[in-house]
Amino acid sequence: MRLGEYELMWRQLLPARLHAGDGPPLQVQLRTALVGAILDGRLPTGLRLPSGRELAQLAAVSRNTVVLVYERLVADGFLEARPRDGYFVSNGIERVQVRDVHAHDAPERPDWNARMARAEAGHRALRWLDRPEGWRRFRYPFVYGQFDPRLFPLSDWRECSRQALEVGAVEAWGQDGQGSDSPLLIDQLIRRVLPRRGIAATPDEVLLTLGTQHGLYLLGELFALPGAVIGIEDPGYMDARNIFARRSASVQPLPVDDRGLSLSAELAACDYVYCTPSHQCPTGVTMSTDRRVALLERAAHRDQVIFEDDYDPETQYVGQPLPALKAIDKSDRVIYLSSLSKMLAPGLRLGYVVAPAPVIAKLRVLRRLMLRQPPGNNQLAAALFIQQGHYDRLLHQMRETLTARAAAVSHALQRYLPDASFGAPHGGSSIWLRLPGRVDTLALRAACIAQGVLFDPGEPFFHRAMTEPFIRLGFSSIPLERIDAGIRELARIVAHHTR
The missing domain is CATH 3.90.1150.10 (Aspartate Aminotransferase, domain 1)
Structure with missing residues (x-):
């Protein structure tokens, strides 16, 4: 083909500039651009592609990069190689058919605003913490x-992820787990993570979640029933407040002082108490030992249940961290939530709940209604990361x-x-x-x-x-x-x- 005749078309099809560095490899970027153009029909069946030298010049990459991409696309059926003639778009590719969503003959659509009016009214009452885009x-x-990517041990995580993608590992986690969690990750949490907080647990007392917020949502589903009163620190974590407020329970604000959650008169009216004793959200205050003991004694006396959100549990850098409420709870009335995501990476979304076995069994059923289990590859990679000492x-x-x-x-x-x-x-x-x-x-x-x-x-x-x-x-x-x-x-x- 004569490139000059089609040069403008090819420049429009290719990314403005392929970037080498921290992003995807150049081969991946070029392949993605070509496959996208083939699948959406911008490169029609039978079209001859530029030679390796011509496309390399257009894309500002090496000729070897283009040749490797072409060969892989031939192997995958996107292109056809014709000896001494070049590469052509294959006729065996099923293209995406884009329908006109604004067709005039479309049937009457539901009135979505009317259907969602009640939910929208509830959403308007919630307060969020949003950050500007970018x-x-x-x-x-x-x-x-948020974490600093420069501090993340990327090579260690990449190696653990590679191990989690070995054939034997994939055969294990790639199956439907029927709601079960990675035995290795549960074992590492029980033996290597929870003991730092003074907590002893058995496998049937631990449930993995997609972060602490997911755990709170499950607790809201299970316990925030009509007539229940749930106490929330004020000021406090707005997502916990929002989650419980969305249910039929009554949310009771509870004051906070320089020793954490105050043992106020409002506390006595609560059936459940949500608190962040390690580093109170948002004040950062650590609940004192005597306050923790008194809170547990009051909870036992009034038959209350405590939801302990162990906020930033392992980042104490002055003095020794106090044990979790769960660690000193003698009456088994603390449900403990924490996360690996804050320390590893927020986007990883791996948290866990520690509670009596009957509670975990009910939470597992509720989780299954939302998702079977957190992604198995991430569970195994996190378990290996802890097991091999990278987490410490x-x-x-x-x-x-x-x-x-x-x-x-x-x-x-x-x-x-x-x-x-x-x-x-x-x-x-x-x-x-x-x-x-x-x-x-x-x-x-x-x-x-x-x-x-x-x-x-x-x-x-x-x-x-x-x-x-x-x-x-x-x-x-x-x-x-x-x-x-x-x-x-x-x-x-x-x-x-x-x-």
Whole structure:
């Protein structure tokens, strides 16, 4: 073919530029572009493709890359190789047929707005913590719950993932597990992870989830019944509040002080109590030992059940971490939730619930109604990651990193925002900050976003309206070297918005 005649077409079909580096290999990028054009009909059957040299020039890749892609596409049936004539689009490919969704003769559609009106009314009452699209490109991302990719042991995880994809491993996890979990991961949680929190458990007392939020949803399905009263810390984790509020239970806000969840009069009216004793969300306060003991005694006296969300459980970097409530519970009334995702990567979505065996059996049934089990390959990769010592090494590295970042944020706040109030963190990865004066935190956030500074506003954490200007500064994803400049920029913007 004469390339000049079709050069514009090929430049439009190919990506503007194939990128070498952290993304997919060049072969994968080129193959994806060609396969997409073939399947959606932009490259019709019988069309002759450019020669290897011509396409290499157009795509700015080596000729060997193009030849390897062509050969693989021939093997997969997308292309046909004709000796001394070139490569042609095969006629054996089934193309995607795109229907016109706006056809005038389409039958009358349901009134979806009317059908969802009741659900929409409930959604409008919920408070969320949303972040702007593309927040990862912000220069100063003081956000909580995100990880720094530079700290993730990618080579170790890749090796564990490779082992999880070996033939014997795939034959095991590739089958439908009928709702069961990876025995190896459950074993590693019981022997290597839970003991750090002082918890002893048997396999029938542990259920894997797609993160802590999934576990909370299952608990809401099981226990948030009409007439039940569920106490939630105020301020507290808004997704727990939202999950329980979506059910028929009554949500009771519970005050928090400098020792964690307060033993208030409101607590006595609750059937269930949700709390985050390790590092309270969002204040970061650790519940004291005497408060933990008193809370458990009251729960036993009033026949209450406690949902313990072990928030940032293994990031204590000042002193020794206190054992979980579950570890000192003598009456078996604490249901424990935690996650591997915060430490490994939020997108991994691997959490777990520890509860009495009859409760786990019921939760397993509910989970099966949503999904059979978490993806088997991720379960096995995580189990191998823990078993081979990578998880322990990552914990040590994260503690060192968070220690340095916590100190940097604290020092910068004392220097640039001396009138603000906060408690120096002893663990976790965030600081709960009370800004000086009167500040419209939503207007402040918008101004900060415009300057590349991002923080979590305090409003969504409160059951009712926030009466003081609180914000949360996370430091798990911002590099150490940017913290001082980021806090300085935050202070400059705060000064312009303080009344």
